[in-house]
Amino acid sequence: MLKLLIEKELRDAFGSTKFVVTFAVSAVLVLLAFFTGAQNYHTQRAQYEAAVAESMRGMEGLTTQEYMMLRPLALLAPEPLAVLVSGVSNDIGRTTEVRGQGMLVAEGSRYSEQPIYAAFRILDLSFIFQVVLALFAILFAFDAISGEKERGTLRLSLANAVPRGTYLLGKYLGAFLAMTLALAVPLLLGCVILQVMDVPLSGADWGRLGLIVIGGMLYLGVVLGLALWVSASTQRSSTAFLVLLVCWIVGVLVWPRASVLLAGRAVEVPSRDAIMAEINRFQRQQFEESLSSLMDIIPRESGEDGPSAEAIEEFQKRQQELADAREAEGSAFRARVQEDRINRLRVQEQWALRAARLSPATTFSLASSTLAGTSLAMKERYQESTLAYQEAFDRYLREKSGSSQGGGIRIMLRSGDEDDEPEELINLQELPAFTTQPVLFGDVMGHALLDFGLLLLFNLISLAGGFVAFLRYDVR
Amino acid sequence: MTTTTTQPLLEAEHLTKRYEDGVLALDNVSFTVSPGQIYAMLGGNGAGKSTAINLFLNFIEPTDGEARIDGIASHRDPLAAKARVAYVSEQVRLYPSFTAIQNVDFFARLAGKTSYTREDYRQALLRVGLQPEAHDKRLKGFSKGMQQKTGIAIAILKDAPAILLDEPTSGLDPKAGREFVRLLQDLRDEGKAILMSTHDLFRAKEVADMVGIMNQGRLVMQRTRDELHGEDLEALYVRYMAGYMEG
Numbered sequence: 092m093l094k095l096l097i098e099k100e101l102r103d104a105f106g107s108t109k110f111v112v113t114f115a116v117s118a119v120l121v122l123l124a125f126f127t128g129a130q131n132y133h134t135q136r137a138q139y140e141a142a143v144a145e146s147m148r149g150m151e152g153l154t155t156q157e158y159m160m161l162r163p164l165a166l167l168a169p170e171p172l173a174v175l176v177s178g179v180s181n182d183i184g185r186t187t188e189v190r191g192q193g194m195l196v197a198e199g200s201r202y203s204e205q206p207i208y209a210a211f212r213i214l215d216l217s218f219i220f221q222v223v224l225a226l227f228a229i230l231f232a233f234d235a236i237s238g239e240k241e242r243g244t245l246r247l248s249l250a251n252a253v254p255r256g257t258y259l260l261g262k263y264l265g266a267f268l269a270m271t272l273a274l275a276v277p278l279l280l281g282c283v284i285l286q287v288m289d290v291p292l293s294g295a296d297w298g299r300l301g302l303i304v305i306g307g308m309l310y311l312g313v314v315l316g317l318a319l320w321v322s323a324s325t326q327r328s329s330t331a332f333l334v335l336l337v338c339w340i341v342g343v344l345v346w347p348r349a350s351v352l353l354a355g356r357a358v359e360v361p362s363r364d365a366i367m368a369e370i371n372r373f374q375r376q377q378f379e380e381s382l383s384s385l386m387d388i389i390p391r392e393s394g395e396d397g398p399s400a401e402a403i404e405e406f407q408k409r410q411q412e413l414a415d416a417r418e419a420e421g422s423a424f425r426a427r428v429q430e431d432r433i434n435r436l437r438v439q440e441q442w443a444l445r446a447a448r449l450s451p452a453t454t455f456s457l458a459s460s461t462l463a464g465t466s467l468a469m470k471e472r473y474q475e476s477t478l479a480y481q482e483a484f485d486r487y488l489r490e491k492s493g494s495s496q497g498g499g500i501r502i503m504l505r506s507g508d509e510d511d512e513p514e515e516l517i518n519l520q521e522l523p524a525f526t527t528q529p530v531l532f533g534d535v536m537g538h539a540l541l542d543f544g545l546l547l548l549f550n551l552i553s554l555a556g557g558f559v560a561f562l563r564y565d566v567r
Numbered sequence: 568m569t570t571t572t573t574q575p576l577l578e579a580e581h582l583t584k585r586y587e588d589g590v591l592a593l594d595n596v597s598f599t600v601s602p603g604q605i606y607a608m609l610g611g612n613g614a615g616k617s618t619a620i621n622l623f624l625n626f627i628e629p630t631d632g633e634a635r636i637d638g639i640a641s642h643r644d645p646l647a648a649k650a651r652v653a654y655v656s657e658q659v660r661l662y663p664s665f666t667a668i669q670n671v672d673f674f675a676r677l678a679g680k681t682s683y684t685r686e687d688y689r690q691a692l693l694r695v696g697l698q699p700e701a702h703d704k705r706l707k708g709f710s711k712g713m714q715q716k717t718g719i720a721i722a723i724l725k726d727a728p729a730i731l732l733d734e735p736t737s738g739l740d741p742k743a744g745r746e747f748v749r750l751l752q753d754l755r756d757e758g759k760a761i762l763m764s765t766h767d768l769f770r771a772k773e774v775a776d777m778v779g780i781m782n783q784g785r786l787v788m789q790r791t792r793d794e795l796h797g798e799d800l801e802a803l804y805v806r807y808m809a810g811y812m813e814g
């Protein structure tokens with residue numbers, strides 16, 4: 092019976108112009124997303140490689156006397172899945188100038204460099220599912236029940252020994268299967284495009300992509316379930332369509348933003364500028380203090396030749412000690428202030444995310460960006476990578492030059508015969524290379540599974556709602 | 568079939584329906600239809616004919632009394648009751664993107680009839696007067712009458728002991744109407760219990776074994792074919808409608 096109902100739904104869908112046209116359009120969009128995604132990936136890759144080369148070139152010609160002037164760039168490499176689910180990947184800074192010490196600031200997000208993209212955002216797979224396909228699902232299913240009623244086929248069907256629950260389930264599964272089949276073709280073709288266009292995807296990447304698509308289908312299932320529910324709660328198709336349109340606007344456009352606003356109201360977080368000002372104040376004060384203490388120990392001239400070599404050495408040592416102490420104190424302060432801010436941010440973020448997940452559209456978008464590695468965690472991942480790199484770089488510096496890049500007064504000891512020694516260049520090959528921590532499949536799976544569970548729950552809720560409504564539906 | 572002639576297949580017993588808005592659409596109506604019998608329910612618009620049929624199909628719940636099919640009260644065990652009855656509604660439109668064969672095939676299998684062949688479907692469609700060249704055409708281009716015929720074929724294919732017809736002739740032209748009457752007579756001869764609502768006095772008189780006249784939810788007159796013999800049904804109809812108004 093269920094099989095028969097599903098078969099009928101499929102035949103009905105594929106025979107209807109409305110369905111064929113909407114899904115031809117979605118097929119084009121999906122293919123476009125894959126194609127432009129693959130293209131973007133290669134463009135970004137080229138840009139990235141050029142930037143890496145440029146950064147190396149900028150450091151060429153430095154001599155071993157000039158370790159302190161090394162400013163390697165930690166560049167965020169483009170990731171293949173990020174072009175399909177851009178998430179925050181275009182919003183976060185991708186370039187970090189790394190010093191041995193001090194705060195690192197990532198700059199140069201893609202949107203800041205190509206604001207035109209920021210103005211229109213990116214048409215990626217996640218967007219197509221979340222916005223376009225959801226709308227098409229609504230278009231496809233808003234009259235699922237009322238349409239049958241208007242044709243008289245609902246009466247005719249239910250004049251048989253067909254339980255209403257079975258009938259509704261048949262509608263739901265049939266519509267779901269029709270959408271899945273209609274989307275399978277462009278999605279598979281999209282994968283072929285990725286292959287043909289040489290986008291390097293590992294086995295785990297394919298797995299993540301597969302899960303993103305499954306998440307998308309789960310989300311469309313929710314939309315279909317909701318459409319059936321509304322369709323079974325209204326007597327007229329036009330009313331059902333209006334109600335669903337409002338649901339779509341609220342769920343896709345309004346609610347995610349509203350939840351961020353609400354969380355912003357609920358948890359206060361000092362601005363970044365305020366924090367920077369506080370840190371600057373502290374550092375200025377610290378610097379003044381250390382300067383005066385340096386003045387006390389600065390070696391006085393002991394004869395015509397200036398301070399003795401021992402005195403200078405002593406001074407250098409002392410100065411390094413002071414610098415180290417200051418650095419330790421400073422970084423402790425920075426850490427404290429920043430940690431406080433980050434904690435508040437986390438709380439705020441968590442509330443925003445929790446609230447936003449009440450909309451299935453957001454749940455899907457979060458799941459897909461988590462899987463693609465472009466969720467908010469991407470920024471942290473990059474930050475942690477740059478911090479790890481900073482440590483490696485600092486170690487390298489200390490090893491090579493014997494001191495860090497902390498601030499301070501540097502006294503260059505120049506002996507008369509310096510010109511005789513050939514200047515040795517820094518071997519940039521030895522400079523540690525920057526790599527971003529990879530997205531760990533297990534990690535993202537854990538998070539995504541939670542969202543998948545939530546999407547499943549939404550499916551069940553919408554089905555149950557539809558069932559209750561349909562039991563009371565006037566089929567005449 | 569053993570005791571089918573004595574046991575009525577369709578029974579309305581004190582059937583009463585008051586809609587949520589207070590309209591009393593059916594007021595204590597009782598009648599029976601036995602196998603091999605055609606019952607014509609006559610009445611103007613709003614008389615309560617569709618309400619009675621919908622009660623048999625459990626599309627609505629009775630306020631009082633019950634509608635039984637083969638002894639099963641529809642509102643108690645709707646699935647069992649509906650398994651025993653075929654239904655033709657007024658203005659069937661079916662699935663426009665399916666062919667006539669695909670439509671009848673879907674509904675036949677929905678009714679649990681899985682052993683039909685394509686040839687059986689063709690036979691059924693021919694029997695209701697749908698020309699062979701239309702059998703494999705999509706219903707999109709079908710006239711009202713052709714769709715109605717397809718709907719009747721669906722009811723025949725269900726092969727249930729009872730048939731409910733709600734103004735089945737409304738979409739048919741006179742020729743098709745005449746063919747339909749013959750078809751009904753065949754079905755009766757096969758032993759089906761047929762309940763048909765109509766406001767077509769002429770056809771009612773032609774085929775009905777029993778005629779009931781409904782007015783404002785009440786069954787105001789009920790006569791067998793023999794009792795009607797020689798009487799002018801039209802005059803009776805007008806008289807009963809008027810009489811009811813007075814009373």
Ligand SMILES: Nc1ncnc2c1ncn2[C@@H]1O[C@H](COP(=O)(O)OP(=O)(O)O)[C@@H](O)[C@H]1O
Pocket residue numbers: 586587588590591592610611612613614615616617618619
């Ligand atoms: N869903 C409903 N809600 C309220 N009143 C209804 C409803 N359906 C029918 N009626 C009323 O019940 C009465 C009988 O209707 P119906 O059974 O359709 O008559 P018929 O089929 O004989 O034309 C009419 O007065 C009609 O307006």
Ligand SMILES: [Mg+2]
Pocket residue numbers: 616617618733
């Ligand atoms: Mg009616």
